[in-house]
Amino acid sequence: MGIEVRQVTKTFGSIKALDQVSIHLQENKIYGLLGNNGAGKTTLFNVITSRLYADSGEILIDGEKAPDSDRALGKVYMMGEQNLFPENMRVKKAFAVTGLFYPAFDLAYANELADRFGLSMKKKIASLSTGYASIFRLILALAVNTPYLLLDEPVLGLDARHRDMFYKLLIGKFSRQPCTIVVSTHMIQEAANLIEHVLIIRDGQIIKNQPSEELLAGSYTVSGPADRVAAYVQDKKVISADSLGGLKTACIEGQPAADGIPHGLEISKPNLQDYFVSLMNGGGTQ
Amino acid sequence: MGIEVRQVTKTFGSIKALDQVSIHLQENKIYGLLGNNGAGKTTLFNVITSRLYADSGEILIDGEKAPDSDRALGKVYMMGEQNLFPENMRVKKAFAVTGLFYPAFDLAYANELADRFGLSMKKKIASLSTGYASIFRLILALAVNTPYLLLDEPVLGLDARHRDMFYKLLIGKFSRQPCTIVVSTHMIQEAANLIEHVLIIRDGQIIKNQPSEELLAGSYTVSGPADRVAAYVQDKKVISADSLGGLKTACIEGQPAADGIPHGLEISKPNLQDYFVSLMNGGGTQ
Incomplete structure (x- = not known):
């Protein structure tokens, strides 16, 4: 059916x-x-x-x-x-x-x-x-x-x-x-x-x-000072990144490591629209 | 100028x-x-x-x-x-x-x-x-x-x-x-x-x-079981209210009382779009 x-x-x-x-x-x-x-x-x-x-x-x-x-x-x-x-x-x-x-x-x-x-x-x-x-x-x-x-x-x-x-x-x-x-x-x-x-x-x-839930659970965003974000994402799979002034936000595939996030960076769950825009900007596929 | x-x-x-x-x-x-x-x-x-x-x-x-x-x-x-x-x-x-x-x-x-x-x-x-x-x-x-x-x-x-x-x-x-x-x-x-x-x-x-900030600071929303929300808003100035199933949400002018909110009700700040929709639904003026 x-x-x-x-x-x-x-x-x-x-x-x-x-x-x-x-x-x-x-x-x-x-x-x-x-x-x-x-x-x-x-x-x-x-x-x-x-x-x-x-x-x-x-x-x-x-x-x-x-x-x-x-x-x-x-x-x-x-x-x-x-x-x-x-x-x-x-x-x-x-x-x-x-x-x-x-x-x-x-x-x-x-x-x-x-x-x-x-x-x-x-x-x-x-x-x-x-x-x-x-x-x-x-x-x-x-x-x-x-x-x-x-x-x-x-x-x-x-x-x-x-x-x-x-x-x-x-x-x-x-x-x-x-x-x-x-x-x-x-x-x-x-x-x-x-x-x-x-x-x-x-x-x-x-x-x-x-x-929907599964899709959004598979990624997270990290934001903060541009140089720290750049260092953090180095060994990660970045879906897309975006800078404004000295700040940077990146959408990353996977889960943040359990042993904590470097000081000064903020982690959040993307919402569906942000995830979609990231995916379209980043050129990633399944 | x-x-x-x-x-x-x-x-x-x-x-x-x-x-x-x-x-x-x-x-x-x-x-x-x-x-x-x-x-x-x-x-x-x-x-x-x-x-x-x-x-x-x-x-x-x-x-x-x-x-x-x-x-x-x-x-x-x-x-x-x-x-x-x-x-x-x-x-x-x-x-x-x-x-x-x-x-x-x-x-x-x-x-x-x-x-x-x-x-x-x-x-x-x-x-x-x-x-x-x-x-x-x-x-x-x-x-x-x-x-x-x-x-x-x-x-x-x-x-x-x-x-x-x-x-x-x-x-x-x-x-x-x-x-x-x-x-x-x-x-x-x-x-x-x-x-x-x-x-x-x-x-x-x-x-x-x-x-914008001042506008949104002048109101709050309360949501929860319909009967409790109805009781809570009785003596308040309601901009608009909305029900879904047994739940009710109301947008209220003013500030929540400092001495606390009745058990089971949730208080939040409206975002600009929600505030606007409430105002248009409610018919309130300045």
């Missing part, structure tokens, strides 16, 4: 957007799909939902081959950056149409959410601001009730209060009615509390695929 | 985008302008730079009335969400044009930044992705060297690594060559380290105008 992505490759001209990607998305788990712009996140979502066809490899949804089975595809909902509704359609009509395609869509809940976010049902979709276009799409995602939910940059353009509302609603939905959620976002630190399992993609390849 | 905004009101039809706004932006200080979508942030920037004219009130830049003085306006650079260059113009040409309007523009530094961010000088501005369009605009802002810099959502669409680069470059620029920076952003927590002074705007009115 779950979604199995097997050896999927997708090229656009000379660019390998996905390069032999294999992952298994298990039931009732929240995944974070992290990567820089252009790393392949949206392409992966598009291939899973058969909006794009892979050059090679296959996608299985609860054991069924995706592009051949409407039933399998009906289990996956993707909230993408684009609206796929006709520009002139109004919010109210778009809710109704979604209900036709996804029978478990909870219209009453969608209406309630529109009211809470202050989204007018009469507005044309094309006339929504960036923030409200995101809100419109995330209401659909929260109400659609498919077993698999792919969220591509769900909070783009949302202000801090609306982002906070969304994270809480998503946690609430997940605890009432567990499902598999894959969140692709640049707002890593905010989403870190939600994410149980981390997938990091770079240049079309999955370079990390681990439970 | 500095920028003085005096009693500025600006309406669009029946909407008061700015309502009697008075603020004094001092020299060599970093301000955060925080507000929900539609609160008036961009309108305020547009009025300061005379892209829009106020209905009433006035703007003084180093003592000169803004719309009357080209010299005064030349001291302020605004990085907005839109590009004001012709769509067919290429990055290289846009850098050259900016140098004509802003004599202190550092072309060599702009070229170096383009290289570090991987922005191609040959690209047409209209063909840049959301992320690279932001990068293009923030390179101009970092290199323009005006005494006043207004940044409207500078990191929109940037991935975590590029946001991190930008914050560090901005701190570096400020320490080498201090200037007044006003950052308007929804990414409050990330920008919190930069911000010395907080301006919060709601419905066109400035509702908070305080040094």
Whole structure:
């Protein structure tokens, strides 16, 4: 069960957007799909939902081959950056149409959410601001009730209060009615509390695929005067280092030695966003 | 000296985008302008730079009335969400044009930044992705060297690594060559380290105008079992409260009593983003 992505490759001209990607998305788990712009996140979502066809490899949804089975595809909902509704359609009509395609869509809940976010049902979709276009799409995602939910940059353009509302609603939905959620976002630190399992993609390849806690337990940061940090890291595997004035911070793979840290240096656990930035700056792989 | 905004009101039809706004932006200080979508942030920037004219009130830049003085306006650079260059113009040409309007523009530094961010000088501005369009605009802002810099959502669409680069470059620029920076952003927590002074705007009115530390020192959060929190806050001024399962968190104005906190409750300092969200949810004013 779950979604199995097997050896999927997708090229656009000379660019390998996905390069032999294999992952298994298990039931009732929240995944974070992290990567820089252009790393392949949206392409992966598009291939899973058969909006794009892979050059090679296959996608299985609860054991069924995706592009051949409407039933399998009906289990996956993707909230993408684009609206796929006709520009002139109004919010109210778009809710109704979604209900036709996804029978478990909870219209009453969608209406309630529109009211809470202050989204007018009469507005044309094309006339929504960036923030409200995101809100419109995330209401659909929260109400659609498919077993698999792919969220591509769900909070783009949302202000801090609306982002906070969304994270809480998503946690609430997940605890009432567990499902598999894959969140692709640049707002890593905010989403870190939600994410149980981390997938990091770079240049079309999955370079990390681990439970969040396990991933962060495998590294630490050390900071202090530049010369002392430089001396300390000499015999260690540095993921990345960064200087500011006379101070230096380094992210190191492994665990700090039990026999203590040299005087004047500070050791801390990286948070998920810092770890990700370090990894991207440092060029390390699995 | 500095920028003085005096009693500025600006309406669009029946909407008061700015309502009697008075603020004094001092020299060599970093301000955060925080507000929900539609609160008036961009309108305020547009009025300061005379892209829009106020209905009433006035703007003084180093003592000169803004719309009357080209010299005064030349001291302020605004990085907005839109590009004001012709769509067919290429990055290289846009850098050259900016140098004509802003004599202190550092072309060599702009070229170096383009290289570090991987922005191609040959690209047409209209063909840049959301992320690279932001990068293009923030390179101009970092290199323009005006005494006043207004940044409207500078990191929109940037991935975590590029946001991190930008914050560090901005701190570096400020320490080498201090200037007044006003950052308007929804990414409050990330920008919190930069911000010395907080301006919060709601419905066109400035509702908070305080040094960041002072603002956060004036409140605390308490969390724990819902019934105990409810009992604790009964005689206190609650900015906002939030429940999840059987737990409750409340943001409270003032200081916790010195004689201790009831058993089982946890007290902490709010961070700037949490404080902002609390304030917006709670409806409190100054």
